[in-house]
Amino acid sequence: MSVQPTRPQPLPVGEYADAQGRLRADRVRADFPILNREVHGRPLVYLDSAASAQQPRAVLDAVEHYGATTHANVHRGVHALSQEATAAFEAARDTVRGYVNARSTREIIFTRGTTEAINLVAQSWGGTHLQAGDEVLITHLEHHANIVPWQMACARAGARLLAAPLTPTGEVDLAAFTRLLGPHTRLVAIAHVSNALGTVLPVAELVALAHARGVPVLVDGAQAIAHQRVDVQQLGCDFYAFSGHKIYGPTGVGVLYGRESLLAAMPPWQGGGDMILSVAIERSTYNELPWKFEAGTPNIAGAIGLAAALDYVAMLGRERVAAHEQVLLAEATARLRDVPGLTLVGTAAEKCGVVSFTLAGIHPHDVGTILDREGVAIRSGHHCAMPVMTWYGLAATVRASFGCYNTRADIDRLLAGIDKVREVFA
Amino acid sequence: MDIRELYRDVILDHNRSPRNFGRLEPADATAVGHNPLCGDSLSLTVRLAGDRLKEMRFNGQGCAISVASASLMSEAVTGRTLAEVEALYREVHALLTEPTHEPAMPLGKLMALAGVHEFPARVKCASLCWHTLHAALGPPTSAGAAAAPTVTTE
Numbered sequence: 001m002s003v004q005p006t007r008p009q010p011l012p013v014g015e016y017a018d019a020q021g022r023l024r025a026d027r028v029r030a031d032f033p034i035l036n037r038e039v040h041g042r043p044l045v046y047l048d049s050a051a052s053a054q055q056p057r058a059v060l061d062a063v064e065h066y067g068a069t070t071h072a073n074v075h076r077g078v079h080a081l082s083q084e085a086t087a088a089f090e091a092a093r094d095t096v097r098g099y100v101n102a103r104s105t106r107e108i109i110f111t112r113g114t115t116e117a118i119n120l121v122a123q124s125w126g127g128t129h130l131q132a133g134d135e136v137l138i139t140h141l142e143h144h145a146n147i148v149p150w151q152m153a154c155a156r157a158g159a160r161l162l163a164a165p166l167t168p169t170g171e172v173d174l175a176a177f178t179r180l181l182g183p184h185t186r187l188v189a190i191a192h193v194s195n196a197l198g199t200v201l202p203v204a205e206l207v208a209l210a211h212a213r214g215v216p217v218l219v220d221g222a223q224a225i226a227h228q229r230v231d232v233q234q235l236g237c238d239f240y241a242f243s244g245h246k247i248y249g250p251t252g253v254g255v256l257y258g259r260e261s262l263l264a265a266m267p268p269w270q271g272g273g274d275m276i277l278s279v280a281i282e283r284s285t286y287n288e289l290p291w292k293f294e295a296g297t298p299n300i301a302g303a304i305g306l307a308a309a310l311d312y313v314a315m316l317g318r319e320r321v322a323a324h325e326q327v328l329l330a331e332a333t334a335r336l337r338d339v340p341g342l343t344l345v346g347t348a349a350e351k352c353g354v355v356s357f358t359l360a361g362i363h364p365h366d367v368g369t370i371l372d373r374e375g376v377a378i379r380s381g382h383h384c385a386m387p388v389m390t391w392y393g394l395a396a397t398v399r400a401s402f403g404c405y406n407t408r409a410d411i412d413r414l415l416a417g418i419d420k421v422r423e424v425f426a
Numbered sequence: 427m428d429i430r431e432l433y434r435d436v437i438l439d440h441n442r443s444p445r446n447f448g449r450l451e452p453a454d455a456t457a458v459g460h461n462p463l464c465g466d467s468l469s470l471t472v473r474l475a476g477d478r479l480k481e482m483r484f485n486g487q488g489c490a491i492s493v494a495s496a497s498l499m500s501e502a503v504t505g506r507t508l509a510e511v512e513a514l515y516r517e518v519h520a521l522l523t524e525p526t527h528e529p530a531m532p533l534g535k536l537m538a539l540a541g542v543h544e545f546p547a548r549v550k551c552a553s554l555c556w557h558t559l560h561a562a563l564g565p566p567t568s569a570g571a572a573a574a575p576t577v578t579t580e
Contacts, residue, residue, distance in 0.1 A: 362490075363488065363489035363490060364489075365464055365466075365489040365491075365548070365551065366433075366489050366490045366491070369429075369432065369545060369547070369548060370429050370433075373429045381463065381464060381465065382465045386465065389465065395464070395465040395466065395487055396464060396465055420429075424429060424430070424433050424438075425433075425438065425490070
């Protein structure tokens, strides 16, 4: 069987690194066509990668190439296109497996995104393991996607949802977490990185605490996957969820990693084509992992685009990208601290490239509108993490987040934009 | 377009010093408005005298546009008949959404909101208070007289 290559050949790594091995963000930028556009007459400064990261040419090309040369339904036809599409789709699964260091592709389930991945576990695992009186333990910094599915699962089972409190800097209070991890805890569900604050959680440590009590752990990796090395075996977690569009891939595709022994014991959550081996009106036999959890035609182009995105980041070098973002984070943090009236929200010792802040007397949405007119895209609002906002007594913050394509010049433009905000509201 | 088209001096002034901020107790009509996207909320209390809106107060939290719009509205509707308030509601809605709208009645300081239509993401900030007032003065909801109507901009 001949399979058309759906991913471009990696470029030499040297092109993307300077003599000291640091990421050449100016070279990276050339790969992202959208960064050439203007917004309100000014060159775009994109500081909202935590909401959705932009896509490099390699991803756009992979999706386009698949549609132009290979598209057909997967796992169905005997014709060449269907076989090629199936091969490309399953190759994408193996790319994901390698990226997160899962043991087997049976542990990699494609979903619509992080949210669907968590809902899958909440419904399938939660539906069979949670009973009245049980507890699910989360933290106070979770995204709504790692809160609401557990509220729903707990409501169905008569179980309780508990949230570990935060320290003033925005870290999980480890002593309180340990206290809350009790005899009734059935599952721990935690973010790897807080989307609103940037805090990196000590996942391996939290997993060890939970496992010591025999409690499995789900990790919401949406904000971590693009910004540090994610190795599910090293983390020791039982489930890991992430989205394609947070790591320079397309929207509408995401991944659930699950430990095979757990996935094998879980019932399917959606029924339909692809997730069955045979169907009679009386009963059906379900497919094997991972397809048992993939009912209906999957987002084939999305999976191929996601694999291209993972290949792209791997080519840049995950450590190199992370180091680059840490430089930007440190510089932005230091410069924002000097802005009169500006308060940083979330100052954990270990953070990813997210700075959340408020300006005294100025609503974040007004900041967002004025920055937008300056060509600077940031997020303002509650970041789908309202309990975090409540924790800090805020309705909203301004959030700037960094990706591999951001530069010091972007921070200059952000600071100049904030000066403009303060001038308008002077 | 200059950002000052949105943040005109009148808007900034009303944001800094909102007029009629607070609560009327007791009130003849009340409603709560939410902008779920922003997390902003607005609570209105109204006193009537016959078919006139005698007094209005608002509180809550929001951006400069929503606070200034509520403050400007409170001045514009005080002393008006309910029919005039309804006409103003329609005029302001048109002003916020139609770039070439010619007001059928003098809008006075409310014209400071004329720049908002150039900023589509902010129209709901300016209109939240008007929808909330409309709900407060509208016919009683099926929830009964005891429950204040709640509106959202979504």
